[in-house]
Amino acid sequence: MSVTSYVFGVAAALLTLFVVIEMLRRRQLRERHAIWWLIAGFLALLIGLFPVILEWAASVVGIDTPTNLVFFISIAILVLVCIQHSAELTTLESKTRALAEDAALHDLRLRKLEALAGVGTERADS
Secondary structure, eight states: OOHHHHHHHHHHHHHHHHHHHHHHHTTSSOHHHHHHHHHHHHHHHHHHHOHHHHHHHHHHHTOSSHHHHHHHHHHHHHHHHHHHHHHHHHHHHHHHHHHHHHHHHHHHHHHHHHHHHTOGGGOOOO
């Protein structure tokens, strides 16, 4: 491993960790979303500082080229992030649907009450 790639790997990992922590600090990213990025950043930093770990892990898993292990782990982390976001999107869609139904029911109830009171047609829309 050349010195340039070593320095670049460590700098990229530190930059990733810095950005995620800064976004957490500014409340632009929630903890449950940041966990996978923090794990990826710490793994990248660990591999950047000690590249022998990557070679050892690749040999343990039976992968000939350590770079392929990096790609595999990166893709696995991205898949986990996608699954997490899909689950949260499903929850939000359900909540949005329930809120829309509640709002429609409240609107219907209000219209019925206004019709009973004879106030519905006199309401100004301006």
